[in-house]
Amino acid sequence: xxxxxxxxxxxxxxxxxxxxxxxxxxxxxxxxxxxxxxxxxxxxxxxxxxxxxxxxxxxxxxxxxxxxxxxxxxxxxxxxxxxxxxxxxxxxxxxxxxxxxxxxxxxxxxxxxxxxxxxxxxxxxxxxxxxxxxxxxxxxxxxxxxxxxxxxxxxxxxxxxxxxxxxxxxxxxxxxxxxxxxxxxxxxxxxxxxxxxxxxxxxxxxxxxxxxxxxxxxxxxxxxxxxxxxxxxxxxxxxxxxxxxxxxxxxxxxxxxxxxxxxxxxxxxxxxxxxxxxxxxxxxxxxxxxxxxxxxxxxxxxxxxxxxxxxxxxxxxxxxxxxxxxxxxxxxxxxxxxxxxxxxxxxxxxxxxxxxxxxxxxxxxxxxxxxxxxxxxxxxxxxxxxxxxxxxxxxxxxxxxxxxxxxxxxxxxxxxxxxxxxxxxxxxxxxxxxxxxxxxxxxxxxxxxxxxxxxxxxxxxxxxxxxxxxxxxxxxxxxxxxxxxxxxxxxxxxxxxxxxxxxxxxxxxxxxxxxxxxxxxxxxxxxxxxxxxxxxxxxxxxxxxxxxxxxxxxxxxxxxxxxxxxxxxxxxxxxxxxxxxxxxxxx
Amino acid sequence: xxxxxxxxxxxxxxxxxxxxxxxxxxxxxxxxxxxxxxxxxxxxxxxxxxxxxxxxxxxxxxxxxxxxxxxxxxxxxxxxxxxxxxxxxxxxxxxxxxxxxxxxxxxxxxxxxxxxxxxxxxxxxxxxxxxxxxxxxxxxxxxxxxxxxxxxxxxxxxxxxxxxxxxxxxxxxxxxxxxxxxxxxxxxxxxxxxxxxxxxxxxxxxxxxxxxxxxxxxxxxxxxxxxxxxxxxxxxxxxxxxxxxxxxxxxxxxxxxxxxxxxxxxxxxxxxxxxxxxxxxxxxxxxxxxxxxxxxxxxxxxxxxxxxx
Numbered sequence: 001x002x003x004x005x006x007x008x009x010x011x012x013x014x015x016x017x018x019x020x021x022x023x024x025x026x027x028x029x030x031x032x033x034x035x036x037x038x039x040x041x042x043x044x045x046x047x048x049x050x051x052x053x054x055x056x057x058x059x060x061x062x063x064x065x066x067x068x069x070x071x072x073x074x075x076x077x078x079x080x081x082x083x084x085x086x087x088x089x090x091x092x093x094x095x096x097x098x099x100x101x102x103x104x105x106x107x108x109x110x111x112x113x114x115x116x117x118x119x120x121x122x123x124x125x126x127x128x129x130x131x132x133x134x135x136x137x138x139x140x141x142x143x144x145x146x147x148x149x150x151x152x153x154x155x156x157x158x159x160x161x162x163x164x165x166x167x168x169x170x171x172x173x174x175x176x177x178x179x180x181x182x183x184x185x186x187x188x189x190x191x192x193x194x195x196x197x198x199x200x201x202x203x204x205x206x207x208x209x210x211x212x213x214x215x216x217x218x219x220x221x222x223x224x225x226x227x228x229x230x231x232x233x234x235x236x237x238x239x240x241x242x243x244x245x246x247x248x249x250x251x252x253x254x255x256x257x258x259x260x261x262x263x264x265x266x267x268x269x270x271x272x273x274x275x276x277x278x279x280x281x282x283x284x285x286x287x288x289x290x291x292x293x294x295x296x297x298x299x300x301x302x303x304x305x306x307x308x309x310x311x312x313x314x315x316x317x318x319x320x321x322x323x324x325x326x327x328x329x330x331x332x333x334x335x336x337x338x339x340x341x342x343x344x345x346x347x348x349x350x351x352x353x354x355x356x357x358x359x360x361x362x363x364x365x366x367x368x369x370x371x372x373x374x375x376x377x378x379x380x381x382x383x384x385x386x387x388x389x390x391x392x393x394x395x396x397x398x399x400x401x402x403x404x405x406x407x408x409x410x411x412x413x414x415x416x417x418x419x420x421x422x423x424x425x426x427x428x429x430x431x432x433x434x435x436x437x438x439x440x441x442x443x444x445x446x447x448x449x450x451x452x453x454x455x456x457x458x459x460x461x462x463x464x465x466x467x468x469x470x471x472x473x474x475x476x477x478x479x480x481x482x483x484x485x486x487x488x489x490x491x492x493x494x495x496x497x498x499x500x501x502x503x504x505x506x507x508x509x510x511x512x513x514x515x516x517x518x519x520x521x522x523x524x525x526x527x528x529x530x531x532x533x534x535x536x537x538x539x540x541x542x543x544x545x546x547x548x549x550x551x552x553x554x555x556x557x558x559x560x561x562x563x564x565x566x567x568x569x570x571x572x573x574x575x576x577x578x579x580x581x582x583x584x585x586x587x
Numbered sequence: 588x589x590x591x592x593x594x595x596x597x598x599x600x601x602x603x604x605x606x607x608x609x610x611x612x613x614x615x616x617x618x619x620x621x622x623x624x625x626x627x628x629x630x631x632x633x634x635x636x637x638x639x640x641x642x643x644x645x646x647x648x649x650x651x652x653x654x655x656x657x658x659x660x661x662x663x664x665x666x667x668x669x670x671x672x673x674x675x676x677x678x679x680x681x682x683x684x685x686x687x688x689x690x691x692x693x694x695x696x697x698x699x700x701x702x703x704x705x706x707x708x709x710x711x712x713x714x715x716x717x718x719x720x721x722x723x724x725x726x727x728x729x730x731x732x733x734x735x736x737x738x739x740x741x742x743x744x745x746x747x748x749x750x751x752x753x754x755x756x757x758x759x760x761x762x763x764x765x766x767x768x769x770x771x772x773x774x775x776x777x778x779x780x781x782x783x784x785x786x787x788x789x790x791x792x793x794x795x796x797x798x799x800x801x802x803x804x805x806x807x808x809x810x811x812x813x814x815x816x817x818x819x820x821x822x823x824x825x826x827x828x829x830x831x832x833x834x835x836x837x838x839x840x841x842x843x844x845x846x847x848x849x850x851x852x853x854x855x856x857x858x859x860x861x862x863x864x865x866x867x868x869x870x871x872x873x874x875x876x877x878x879x880x881x882x883x884x885x886x887x888x889x890x891x892x893x894x895x896x
Contacts, residue, residue: 036850037673039672039673039674040673040674040675042674042675045674047628047630127633127635127636127638127639128639129636129639130626130632130636130637130639130640130643131632131636132628132630132632133630134632134633134636135632135633144633144635188674188675189675189676189677190675191674191675192673192675192676209758209846210681210684210685210846211684211685211846211847211850211851212688212757212758212844212846213758236756236758236844237844237846238756238844240841240842240844242740242743242842243743243755243756243841243842243843243844246743246744246747246748246755247754247755247756247844249748250747250748250751250754250755251751252754252755252756252759253756440857441857442622442623442624442627442857442858442859443621443622443623445623445627445628445629446622446623446624446627447622449627449631459629478631479631479632479633479634480630480631
């Protein structure tokens with residue numbers, strides 16, 4: 001038996017020695033793990049952050065994200081010589097003209113032309129392709145199938161937008177706007193095989209072992225190849241946080257983008273210089289279906305009065321939840337308590353102040369209610385007072401006795417369940433029974449989109465640093481309007497008011513429908529070219545949105561990752577894309 | 588092969604085809620009846636784009652027509668179609684890709700489990716009630732009762748994180764050692780116990796006593812008579828076990844980041860990747876049906892008294 005054990009141990013050691021004796025001398029390599037197998041690495045089809053990170057290493061657009069000497073993340077010209085301002089046409093449309101840098105070429109050596117950009121954009125926007133992010137082109141004239149983008153010659157590209165937008169340069173660095181070549185993508189399987197994957201960025205794909213590892217190697221044909229410091233990047237493909245951590249701890253992987261939730265506290269203490277909490281422009285919230293009744297049985301209110309009362313009730317219930325408790329005891333990942341829908345990380349008109357800090361009615365606190373721990377009791381009292389107007393309150397027990405039973409819909413996940421149970425326990429404390437309904441992800445999305453629920457867990461991540469990416473999803477016709485504003489019975493409700501006249505827009509409605517107010521405001525915002533007025537209107541739109549009480553923000557998302565101390569030169573952009581090209585790994 | 592056996596095999600193959608057809612039909616209609624779809628995501632795509640995608644993959648046609656087309660493509664061209672989620676990849680390629688790893692992993696695990704299990708089981712039976720028997724029984728009981736996610740995690744923490752002997756990801760060199768051990772421990776323990784009890788049973792039979800009284804040597808009794816006859820339950824178990832183990836273990840693949848087929852089963856369902864769901868289901872069903880047939884045929888080899896009817 002002892003002999004057998006010795007033999008096994010010897011074998012194991014021999015194997016592990018063999019594993020260590022790899023890695024070519026002189027070549028710099030970094031091993032990272034950000035997620036499991038990406039659905040696609042076609043820049044036009046990708047809609048995931050992990051896919052975008054890999055694509056950012058494989059392709060370069062007219063503009064790109066960079067870290068300046070102060071550590072700030074900025075958009076700089078890349079394939080374009082510069083990022084000029086738009087020429088505003090007589091009809092209010094805005095035309096941009098770009099000149100390409102000399103000597104651009106694809107990874108197979110062929111020259112890259114303005115025509116490649118024009119082709120790629122038209123393809124990405126087309127309804128025939130059906131890309132998740134096709135709508136990123138909706139600001140371009142002619143969207144979706146007659147996109148106003150044109151290659152004047154091989155080096156000049158023009159594009160006309162419906163109106164000038166402030167985040168346009170940022171879009172130029174977005175994956176959907178990256179160039180692809182017609183003959184390459186005509187093979188539908190081009191983006192799944194290194195042999196057919198032709199790109200124009202700092203790296204080329206040299207291996208893709210599906211569900212295992214993707215290897216990127218420095219592209220010698222890249223026009224800025226001499227600025228790229230890392231020779232090779234291995235993206236290991238796993239979504240198991242425990243496995244990631246094991247690989248990080250034993251030194252095999254230098255960056256991991258997820259850690260087991262239960263380990264967060266221990267890891268913060270054990271790896272103070274390697275554990276990071278980055279912001280991520282997103283909000284975790286609870287959405288209410290505005291068409292689901294929550295008034296007590298026998299309530300005399302009907303029609304618009306009933307609608308108004310329910311808005312008040314929903315908002316009051318939102319005040320009952322202790323967001324500090326949720327983030328410190330349940331989330332535990334450095335999340336920030338939320339008091340507005342537009343998330344932390346999105347800036348206001350000046351590009352410096354946070355949009356959420358300016359939002360809301362009060363100068364004393366940020367957002368629509370005070371999230372400080374001291375204010376919680378006051379919020380609670382205010383909420384109870386409101387609820388007492390509509391429901392029978394039993395003084396002896398401190399319970400409401402006639403609040404109808406409601407259901408909380410969430411998708412299968414320990415984290416979502418824990419938060420749901422907290423909300424449930426708070427409501428149970430005042431006599432409101434909320435049952436938990438758990439659905440598998442895809443079914444859940446379907447139910448929520450169809451509005452077949454009363455209260456549901458929800459979350460939203462912005463695609464670019466502009467609050468409109470949080471606001472335009474609530475228009476009547478939007479496919480992401482889970483709260484069903486302006487749909488069904490709500491489309492007839494005349495209870496919404498908005499005044500955009502201070503911003504020079506002729507929209508002032510009192511007690512109008514959702515379409516007359518919110519949809520009109522979003523339309524005005526999208527066509528407005530004055531930055532201050534535009535941001536003013538976005539605040540007005542958010543005020544209206546929050547007044548419905550149908551959006552109950554819980555916290556702003558964070559992005560947790562761990563990176564080895566030996567790595568320098570790493571940065572992460574506001575959208576959560578991670579950049580390894582300027583990394584070096586010290587000893 | 589006797590004509591009786593030929594007839595039997597033919598009958599079983601026909602039965603297998605019917606079984607798989609039933610599996611295809613049930614899966615196909617249940618899958619489409621479940622809410623959600625392959626193009627549903629957190630962020631909605633436009634109605635036009637949705638329609639364009641549905642037209643592209645033929646999902647806009649009546650369900651019955653889709654079903655007939657699907658069956659026809661499989662039967663006539665062995666074409667399982669493209670994945671709806673991993674765009675640009677064919678279902679058959681994804682399955683084959685995953686299978687290469689899973690099969691290698693599974694076959695090594697299954698055969699080591701078989702060999703070690705039979706040896707340990709035989710040892711335990713022959714040395715019944717001795718110390719060695721008890722040690723084997725204690726360990727195999729523990730391994731049979733311990734779910735693979737606990738076993739895998741323990742091995743990972745010990746050999747990969749603390750001792751640093753073996754890598755924690757399946758993609759690295761030597762990365763398959765731990766997953767193979769994790770996969771093999773359960774069937775190995777099960778086979779040990781099966782072999783032991785079955786062998787004890789055989790050792791008590793009259794013909795063994797007869798052999799012994801005739802003065803046949805002990806090794807000859809064990810290897811020549813007892814062992815072979817005590818393997819029938821092991822063979823019954825081995826066939827389906829091999830099918831299950833080579834088609835990948837979701838849990839083990841997850842723990843060790845192994846690029847096998849197991850994870851594809853689960854993710855295809857969450858993604859409503861219809862063609863992948865069909866492909867993986869048909870694949871697994873066929874494999875199990877075939878393995879069952881093979882183990883039934885093996886009975887005959889082990890015990891010639893068994894008659895096919």
